[in-house]
Amino acid sequence: MGIIHRFTSIEDGEFRWQDVSVSAYGPENSRADLATRQILIGMGEQSPHFHMRYFAVQPGGYTALDQHAHDHGVYILHGRARLRLGDEEHELQTGDVVYIPGNEMHQFFTVGDEPFGFLCVVPAKR
């Protein structure tokens, strides 16, 4: 049987869904109070191959500087960001798609006055 998480509201510029809990993101993130994570498709949905998460980062915040074996598929849902990707930096806008291969260093910084939110797909086994 399929599972539907209905979009319910926008709170402080961040998206919310039915039956999806919101958690602070990343103990290693010094601005963890400015970033949240929601697992839209994960172990709770018994998804065996991939998981889909939503991250929101308030103005002034950023995600952890990460480098790990698994890859990411990213879709920017709202706002703008600066992405450190390996040795490069990129500006990202709503609607942009990013593929981050395994072992590539990456970090997102919110740009501007609006919260930055993105979908992040990862392998289920990681």
Add this chain to the structure above:
Amino acid sequence: MGIIHRFTSIEDGEFRWQDVSVSAYGPENSRADLATRQILIGMGEQSPHFHMRYFAVQPGGYTALDQHAHDHGVYILHGRARLRLGDEEHELQTGDVVYIPGNEMHQFFTVGDEPFGFLCVVPAKR
């Protein structure tokens, strides 16, 4: 090295990205002229675990009635749809998330006057 596909425009209500080709969707779809597919993250991006595609269906159109072993992670980017999912039917709005397990029958029908568009994540091996 990562890959970025920048969002470029909206054409006939459908999203477009840099360096992403648009193809008609589904020879088994009697309204194939009303549906398009774009592979945002796939073999071209050398993504080994999951692929991310975007489908757009114009008003009056629908996707093929599908049933297959692999699962889908769906995020509704714009518009509205009716989803046949197994024996049930659901109305979907922009922002809704759907997890469709393997072997579950499914078909999307655009509802209303606006094109319906969604991200669809699948395992790379299927």
